[in-house]
Amino acid sequence: MVVDGLDIFSKKVVAICGGVGGAKLALGLQQLLGPRLVVVVNVGDDFDHLGLRICPDLDTVIYTLARLSDETRGWGRANETWNFMRALRELGGEDWFALGDQDLALHVERTRRLAAGESLTSIIDSIRRRLGIEATILPVTDDVLRTKVETDVGILDFQRYFVEHRCAPRVHSISFEGADRARVGRGVYGALTSAELGAIVICPSNPYLSVDPILAVPELRAALRARRVPAVAVSPIIGGQAVKGPTAKIMSELAIEANSLTIATHYSGLIDGLVIDESDAAEAASLPVVTHVARTLMTDFASRVELARRTVAFATELG
Amino acid sequence: MVVDGLDIFSKKVVAICGGVGGAKLALGLQQLLGPRLVVVVNVGDDFDHLGLRICPDLDTVIYTLARLSDETRGWGRANETWNFMRALRELGGEDWFALGDQDLALHVERTRRLAAGESLTSIIDSIRRRLGIEATILPVTDDVLRTKVETDVGILDFQRYFVEHRCAPRVHSISFEGADRARVGRGVYGALTSAELGAIVICPSNPYLSVDPILAVPELRAALRARRVPAVAVSPIIGGQAVKGPTAKIMSELAIEANSLTIATHYSGLIDGLVIDESDAAEAASLPVVTHVARTLMTDFASRVELARRTVAFATELG
Numbered sequence A, B: 001m002v003v004d005g006l007d008i009f010s011k012k013v014v015a016i017c018g019g020v021g022g023a024k025l026a027l028g029l030q031q032l033l034g035p036r037l038v039v040v041v042n043v044g045d046d047f048d049h050l051g052l053r054i055c056p057d058l059d060t061v062i063y064t065l066a067r068l069s070d071e072t073r074g075w076g077r078a079n080e081t082w083n084f085m086r087a088l089r090e091l092g093g094e095d096w097f098a099l100g101d102q103d104l105a106l107h108v109e110r111t112r113r114l115a116a117g118e119s120l121t122s123i124i125d126s127i128r129r130r131l132g133i134e135a136t137i138l139p140v141t142d143d144v145l146r147t148k149v150e151t152d153v154g155i156l157d158f159q160r161y162f163v164e165h166r167c168a169p170r171v172h173s174i175s176f177e178g179a180d181r182a183r184v185g186r187g188v189y190g191a192l193t194s195a196e197l198g199a200i201v202i203c204p205s206n207p208y209l210s211v212d213p214i215l216a217v218p219e220l221r222a223a224l225r226a227r228r229v230p231a232v233a234v235s236p237i238i239g240g241q242a243v244k245g246p247t248a249k250i251m252s253e254l255a256i257e258a259n260s261l262t263i264a265t266h267y268s269g270l271i272d273g274l275v276i277d278e279s280d281a282a283e284a285a286s287l288p289v290v291t292h293v294a295r296t297l298m299t300d301f302a303s304r305v306e307l308a309r310r311t312v313a314f315a316t317e318l319g
Helices: A005-009 A020-036 A056-065 A083-090 A101-115 A120-130 A158-164 A188-193 A207-215 A218-225 A245-253 A260-266 A278-286 A301-317 B005-009 B020-036 B056-065 B083-090 B101-115 B120-130 B158-164 B188-193 B207-215 B218-225 B245-253 B260-266 B278-286 B301-317
Strands: A012-017 A037-041 A047-049 A052-054 A136-139 A146-151 A154-157 A171-177 A197-202 A231-234 A273-277 A290-294 B012-017 B037-041 B047-049 B052-054 B136-139 B146-151 B154-157 B171-177 B197-202 B231-234 B273-277 B290-294
Touching (some): A005 A020, A012 A188, A020 A037, A020 A056, A020 A301, A037 A056, A037 A188, A047 A158, A056 A101, A056 A120, A056 A136, A083 A101, A083 B101, A101 B101, A136 A188, A146 A158, A154 A158, A171 A207, A188 A197, A188 A218, A197 A301, A207 A218, A207 A245, A260 A278, A273 A278, A273 A301, A278 A290, A290 A301, B005 B020, B012 B020, B012 B188, B012 B207, B020 B037, B020 B056, B020 B301, B037 B056, B037 B188, B047 B158, B052 B101, B056 B101, B083 B101, B101 B120, B120 B136, B136 B188, B154 B158, B171 B207, B188 B197, B188 B218, B207 B245, B260 B273, B260 B278, B273 B278, B278 B290
Parallel strands (some): A012 A037, A012 A197, A037 A136, A197 A231, A273 A290, B012 B197, B037 B136, B197 B231, B231 B273, B273 B290
Antiparallel strands (some): A047 A052, A146 A154, B047 B052, B146 B154, B146 B171
16 A cells, blocks of 8 residues: 555545544544544443433534534533523432533434434434534444443442542542443444455544443454554653543553553554654654654644544555 | 401412413412412323423423413423524424423423332422422322324324324314323322312313313312312303314314303313303303303413402302
């Protein structure tokens, strides 16, 4: 495979993706690849709240790729209103998890369709089409896979830890309930083994909280290990720090050093190359994997597309 | 019992109530009686929609008694927003039943608590307290009781007939599924047989669609027949017409004449007196029940309180 943008960009790319950081790169990739992008998304954070199924990472990817996300707040929809929450509070309902009025439509509609027997994969696919999203969005599994955080106040569902407890409890370990029995969702295995596939990209989501639950699904991990195309990860570390607060705190509590070596080691055997930030360029030579140095902080749309372009071009070089 | 406003107003009143028209009188009664008012409400229109339990008449009573209702639209909450509905439409969801953003909180919270095993009676009681409603609001039953409309396009759930089909199909008959097996909800029988009870009022709701499902519950009907206090109905007929459109259409399709005699006959054995509108005063002499003539069109708060005052005073005279 020649180092030729046009060449690789005509092939498909599978992006493995968690929430906010990962979704930003996925948006850049979608801009380059359009319908040739397949995003495989974490469902470990999914939970039931007020009788509704909430899928935080899938929803962030959907809103980001549909250009509906709130860039300032970092989650949910732009131009959101909060009249449901205010009325719920009046009634004495549980209000620790903020649900916007528009956002609620996605949860209500998804819950209704799940209850009617439709798979999450099918629901997400029809919703992304309705919203005009070009990329295919696939939950890693339709089975129950739940990220549990063992903390000094007990074992918490991820969103309880993350939102209700604001990441305050000290984390001892993280586990993915159901992962060992989970099958990949329809389309995931086919995308990873497709003859049209050009590269696999692990997005700069939290490796421990957002990417690991995806990698914990046996069929997905096996397909990644048996890959016939280059796989590259984009490191979520910038200047020896995790971009988003909780990641740094959790890494420290788990006694994991926040540097590029940690990330390269974590993805060992699953990637052929690592994109690291220019502020960590000094580490490049000592890493046990081929590296590409780029500006990885994605502050605007152009920077997302540029990082996506560099990442795919880097993967091409490794082919 | 002397004809003395103060006397009867110190006793309890049970109001039997459907939606909008009934709720207006209930608001007037609450103004006079405060916590001495018990409103027994129709649940025949309740239905499940988008996975949520919707209780149109209970919600109308709640919003009306909490002074949260939209007076112009005639249903739902004032200052409502519709961002959920817009987003739901974007996703291709079912949008024939309009759910406001604030209104949705009541449905979501109720559905969650029902799923957790709490009774509708208990949920409604806690919600009316949260909203500062003085009157007790009781669903006639916690059991499943559903109004079915047999039409020329088949048997329809009431809300499907009323909202989705906009009352267009011709009605052949109305039935109340589950009514014969339904038990009255906690508090209903006690309220109807209480030594503190001074009167029973059947509100000017649609007799066939909103009051009949309540009367179809055997224990309620028996308690009403065995009453030891006066019961009066306020006729929903004004000037030989039903105030609200669909009532008139249904009465005509069921070959029921829209006049005070029809109402008096319909409630025969269950009431001791009938309040009729001043425009129907000429009928008074020929009715088989004691009548009181009043202005029954409740266009503002004062007219609701005035009709409530006259209705309770009339019941007192019959004691």
